[in-house]
Amino acid sequence: MRIPFGTITLTRTAKDLVMDCLDRGRVSGGTLVRRFEEKAASLIGVKETVAVSSGTDADTLALAVLHDFGAKRGDEVILPALSYVSTGHAVIHAGFTPVFVDIDPETLNIDVSRIEKAVTPKTRAIFAVHLMGKPADMDAIRDIGDRHGLAVIEDAAEAWGASYKGKNAGALGDMGAFSLYVAHIITTGDGGLVATDNEEYAEVLRSLRGHGRACACKTCVSTVSGGKCAKRFADPAVGDRRFHFQRIGYSSRMNDMEAALGLGTSELYDEIIAVRHRNLSACIQGFERFGEFFRTFREEAHERIGPHAFPFVIESGAPFTRDALLIHLTENGIDPRTLFTSIPTQCGGFEFLGHSLGDFPHSEHVGSNGLHIGVHQDITLDDVAYFIDVVDDFIRRY
Numbered sequence: 001m002r003i004p005f006g007t008i009t010l011t012r013t014a015k016d017l018v019m020d021c022l023d024r025g026r027v028s029g030g031t032l033v034r035r036f037e038e039k040a041a042s043l044i045g046v047k048e049t050v051a052v053s054s055g056t057d058a059d060t061l062a063l064a065v066l067h068d069f070g071a072k073r074g075d076e077v078i079l080p081a082l083s084y085v086s087t088g089h090a091v092i093h094a095g096f097t098p099v100f101v102d103i104d105p106e107t108l109n110i111d112v113s114r115i116e117k118a119v120t121p122k123t124r125a126i127f128a129v130h131l132m133g134k135p136a137d138m139d140a141i142r143d144i145g146d147r148h149g150l151a152v153i154e155d156a157a158e159a160w161g162a163s164y165k166g167k168n169a170g171a172l173g174d175m176g177a178f179s180l181y182v183a184h185i186i187t188t189g190d191g192g193l194v195a196t197d198n199e200e201y202a203e204v205l206r207s208l209r210g211h212g213r214a215c216a217c218k219t220c221v222s223t224v225s226g227g228k229c230a231k232r233f234a235d236p237a238v239g240d241r242r243f244h245f246q247r248i249g250y251s252s253r254m255n256d257m258e259a260a261l262g263l264g265t266s267e268l269y270d271e272i273i274a275v276r277h278r279n280l281s282a283c284i285q286g287f288e289r290f291g292e293f294f295r296t297f298r299e300e301a302h303e304r305i306g307p308h309a310f311p312f313v314i315e316s317g318a319p320f321t322r323d324a325l326l327i328h329l330t331e332n333g334i335d336p337r338t339l340f341t342s343i344p345t346q347c348g349g350f351e352f353l354g355h356s357l358g359d360f361p362h363s364e365h366v367g368s369n370g371l372h373i374g375v376h377q378d379i380t381l382d383d384v385a386y387f388i389d390v391v392d393d394f395i396r397r398y
């Protein structure tokens with residue numbers, strides 16, 4: 001593959017820290033997870049982050065926090081119909097009913113003009129996705145959230161390095177959930193984290209990731225050093241706090257070896273973002289000449305797109321199919337991915353909600369006609385030029 005979808009940059013720091021974990025026999029979550037959480041909080045610009053096992057868990061746990069603040073199981077969460085399927089899974093795993101809203105085809109994000117019609121007395125949150133790193137219209141979303149008393153949670157899985165009106169994605173709502181999977185900008189191999197300015201939410205998140213137990217310290221003295229915890233037996237009504245379970249929890253911890261990889265990648269954060277952003281801009285510019293056949297997004301003055309990947313959607317009426325293009329790209333050493341699906345109408349697991357094809361036309365069009373390719377730090381401008389030529393060759397056949 002000349003242009004693989006993803007890459008991973010493993011720094012000397014990451015390797016040294018992993019070896020140190022192995023040498024010390026400290027492989028579960030401890031001091032490195034906490035260091036990584038602090039580093040991530042400073043990069044995003046929030047008070048706290050809580051590291052978990054995946055981006056899907058970050059989404060799920062962020063939503064599940066709402067049960068501590070008055071939400072009931074079965075209450076509703078509004079989210080875009082187009083996203084990676086796990087955005088929808090998370091709503092269900094957290095015990096809520098997903099209420100899907102179609103996207104705006106210009107931005108690929110939730111169409112904010114449709115959100116208010118989806119609000120009911122059972123709505124508890126708006127779950128905004130910054131798809132392909134392009135910030136959702138957060139002013140409008142916050143405004144609707146404020147007027148209806150709804151939490152605003154961001155699925156910022158793809159939005160490392162994105163900003164909206166000067167503030168980073170993940171710091172724009174009540175909580176922001178990030179993925180740390182290998183294809184993402186900062187990676188721990190597998191992993192995720194939730195960012196928030198609300199210390200109470202962070203404490204509930206720490207409990208949720210460890211089965212809902214009463215312990216929610218930022219680092220656990222027993223795990224880190226086998227030391228004595230002053231809080232553990234302090235409350236006779238609770239008994240052993242470590243095995244007192246207060247809420248429906250999850251098994252979703254990050255371990256120190258994963259955090260080591262994250263600490264390593266985050267050293268190069270600015271450089272990685274700069275190269276990826278350069279590549280993304282070159283793809284957007286290169287596609288200008290194909291405007292008749294493809295739609296992509298553009299960066300507006302008020303925002304910075306998080307350079308996760310380059311999305312492009314075949315326009316209705318184009319004389320070729322997505323599959324033909326996908327095969328052509330793959331045969332020429334480029335590794336594209338489809339641009340997700342309309343979760344309620346193109347993903348079998350959501351059939352029980354009773355939607356039919358046609359209910360979310362813009363999301364479904366992208367689901368059938370969209371592709372995205374990586375813009376990662378191992379792709380050069382020559383590679384981007386090669387990609388544009390390969391697409392050009394393909395179009396000339398028609």
Ligand SMILES: Cc1ncc(COP(=O)(O)O)c(C=O)c1O
Binds near residue numbers: 054086087129158
């Ligand atoms: C928008 C979005 N949300 C959630 C996730 C889930 O992240 P993970 O694969 O780390 O569970 C992804 C994964 O890429 C994603 O793209």
